[in-house]
Amino acid sequence: xMTSENSWIVAWSNAxxxxxxxxxxxxxxxxxxxxxxxxxxxSGGLMSYLERKLAADLQARVGPNRTGPxxxxxxxxxxxxxxxxxxxVDWSWKENLWLSVHTMxxxxxxxxxxxxxxxxxxxxxxxxxxxxxxxxxLALGTMxxxxxxxxxxxxxxxxxxxxxxxxxxxxxxxxxLCTGVRSGSFRWSALAESQGFSPWxxxxxxxxxxxxxxxxxxxxxxxxxxxxxxxxxxxxxxxxGGVSSHLYGRRLSLFQFGRFYxxxxxxxxxxxxxxxxxxxxxxxxxxxxAGGANQVLALLELIWLLLKTFGLMxxxxxxxxxxSRSRVDQITDFTWKVLSPFSLFALVGASLWAGxxxx
Amino acid sequence: MKESVFSALALYVQSVFRGAxxxxxxxxxxxxxxxxxxxxxxEVTEGYPDPISSKTADDxxxxxxxxxxxDIDRCTGCRDCEVACPSRCIRVExxxxxxxxxxxxxxxDIDFSxxxxxxxxxxxxxxxxxxxxxxxxxAAYAVPDLVASFGRxxxxxxxxxxxxxxxxxxxxxxxxx
Numbered sequence: 022x023m024t025s026e027n028s029w030i031v032a033w034s035n036a037x038x039x040x041x042x043x044x045x046x047x048x049x050x051x052x053x054x055x056x057x058x059x060x061x062x063x064s065g066g067l068m069s070y071l072e073r074k075l076a077a078d079l080q081a082r083v084g085p086n087r088t089g090p091x092x093x094x095x096x097x098x099x100x101x102x103x104x105x106x107x108x109x110v111d112w113s114w115k116e117n118l119w120l121s122v123h124t125m126x127x128x129x130x131x132x133x134x135x136x137x138x139x140x141x142x143x144x145x146x147x148x149x150x151x152x153x154x155x156x157x158x159l160a161l162g163t164m165x166x167x168x169x170x171x172x173x174x175x176x177x178x179x180x181x182x183x184x185x186x187x188x189x190x191x192x193x194x195x196x197x198l199c200t201g202v203r204s205g206s207f208r209w210s211a212l213a214e215s216q217g218f219s220p221w222x223x224x225x226x227x228x229x230x231x232x233x234x235x236x237x238x239x240x241x242x243x244x245x246x247x248x249x250x251x252x253x254x255x256x257x258x259x260x261x262g263g264v265s266s267h268l269y270g271r272r273l274s275l276f277q278f279g280r281f282y283x284x285x286x287x288x289x290x291x292x293x294x295x296x297x298x299x300x301x302x303x304x305x306x307x308x309x310x311a312g313g314a315n316q317v318l319a320l321l322e323l324i325w326l327l328l329k330t331f332g333l334m335x336x337x338x339x340x341x342x343x344x345s346r347s348r349v350d351q352i353t354d355f356t357w358k359v360l361s362p363f364s365l366f367a368l369v370g371a372s373l374w375a376g377x378x379x380x
Numbered sequence: 381m382k383e384s385v386f387s388a389l390a391l392y393v394q395s396v397f398r399g400a401x402x403x404x405x406x407x408x409x410x411x412x413x414x415x416x417x418x419x420x421x422x423e424v425t426e427g428y429p430d431p432i433s434s435k436t437a438d439d440x441x442x443x444x445x446x447x448x449x450x451d452i453d454r455c456t457g458c459r460d461c462e463v464a465c466p467s468r469c470i471r472v473e474x475x476x477x478x479x480x481x482x483x484x485x486x487x488x489d490i491d492f493s494x495x496x497x498x499x500x501x502x503x504x505x506x507x508x509x510x511x512x513x514x515x516x517x518x519a520a521y522a523v524p525d526l527v528a529s530f531g532r533x534x535x536x537x538x539x540x541x542x543x544x545x546x547x548x549x550x551x552x553x554x555x556x557x
Contacts, residue, residue: 079410343410344403359396 052142053131060136064327065281066096068334075335076342099274106270115169120272123162127279130155130286135209137299137322138306139315149197149207152290153190156245159283160186167264178263181254181349182247188356189244192237195364199234199371200224200294213298223297230370235295237364242291243337244356246283250341253349255280288330288337296333299326437514445497445512448490450530454509457485461501461510469494470501475535478543487531493523 070085070093077084085092133143133151143151160183167179201207203224204215216223225235243251255263268276292298299322300306309318347355411417437446457474469491477484502510520526 075414078414078416081413339410339414340403340407343406363396 049132049142056131056134056136056140057128060323060327061131061282061285064285064331065278068281068285068331069096069099071331071335072338075338079339079342103270103274108270108272109267111171113169113171116166116267119162119166119169120268120275123159123166124275124279126155126158126162127282129158134286134289135213135293135298136289136326137319138210138213139319140323141209144209146207148209149201149212149290149294150194152286153194156283157186157190159246163264170264170267172267174260174263174266177260178254178266181256181260181263184353185244185247185251185254185349185356188353189241189246189360191241192356192360192364193241193245195361195368196234196238196241197294199231199364199367202368202371202375203227203231209293209298212294213300216297216300218297218300218302220297222300223295225295228371228374230367230374231295233363234367234371235291237360237367238295239291239333239337241356241360241364242287244352244360246280246287248280248284248287248337249346250337250344251347251352253347253352256346256349258346259348284334284337285330288333289326291333292326292329296329299323301325437516440514440516444514445499445502446514446516447492447512447518448495448501448528449511449513450488450490451509451511452485452488452530452532454507455485455488455530456507456509457483457488458506460504460506464500464504466498466500467494467496473531477535478547484535485531486534488529489531490528491526492518492528493526 073095074084074092076082085095088094088098130152133148135141135144135148141148164179164183167175167177167182170176170179200212204212206212212224220226224231226232240251242248247254255265260266265273265276301318301321305321306318309315309321440446457472459472459474462468462470462472471487471489471491472485473487474483474485476482497512499512502512505511518526
């Protein structure tokens, strides 16, 4: 895991004031924590604000405008409000256990989250698939969290989440293979190198089959992680939020932030796979590397990647806010009968295309 | 008629594209709201209490039913409003005033914690003294503060002495007959 590719961790740790010569695992832990604190949490605050404002604009409402200028401090106010709340009295140890499993499965993906050419912690031929194992464990944790709750919404929500995850993981995996077919590898670095800065170098616009694969990948991710608009498993209207219906205060904020994180990491992966990853214009990369400004380069790559990620997330929010919520049976039906065949179609097409190009 | 594989496949693809088209259609419908285009830029929701739309109470419709107001100088104390009120939030007490033909409305209390703003009392009001204002900000910290009193207060000896003096001088006491 720790090779010369991970020298960025040492560089960054030194820049942040860590002493040199510490064991490698300590650097890795520091890197994970700083990724969470400096990238994921601020993104969560920003996205929750943007999402609410965007939804308000689309639905001809006003949106948050009381806390701070234009309601900018609303995420912080929400956090403090949730932290103040008392927890339920009849909370059982089983629920604690499964909430912990759920949360650990979720944040274990931080280790494989690719955030730039110099910010890839795990870069093996299997890296791309690691988030899937986490997503499956996450679904297991969510299902058992729901089943351990003494409530009908919890039971239904848990089973629905499991059904959605099973349905969504197949087309997601198949459409993921399409990107490997184009780049010839499942390393994050190879996937990024096979693309470029300008949109016509991105995998999504390489050929029509990749476009299909991209659409399928995004939608099956929404199904897999039960993200709106395809969030039948955690639907508010018919099962009162499913698994989250019995979560209050701190636990609810943990769960909701986890849902945001799932959305975020899926969007980051989608951007890396299909939308040109963190690739800056080639001359910028070369000149920055030649100048030894590796940290500036890493920061620019991170910003460019996050900008594309937020764009994709806002696009999904737009679709989610203006369309009616789908029922859970419609979602699984759609996933098995539409997304899966289309993903297979895309894989066959992309493979033939790649073979034709090779000849 | 037996369906062929190809027609079934065509139907399937057609329905998928129809669904995608419908999703795109609703996204397109909402777009003018997002980019603030044309008449659609205005929020339908009024930002309250923020003056987003700069609307005041006076901009409310003419017949909007806000807090009640009773012009006690025109009120005859007939109790028609008290009888008409379905939630029994109006309490009227009246007694003979300076001369027996005049009614002194000593109590006219409207309990806004019970009022349902139905407007029946205003319809029943013969002299037209009880009206709905356009004022709607009636929040209070305690329930007793929600009672609005329009009455002139109980008649005391001071009043009687004053009336006797006025009668001597031939002045009007300002109470409607």
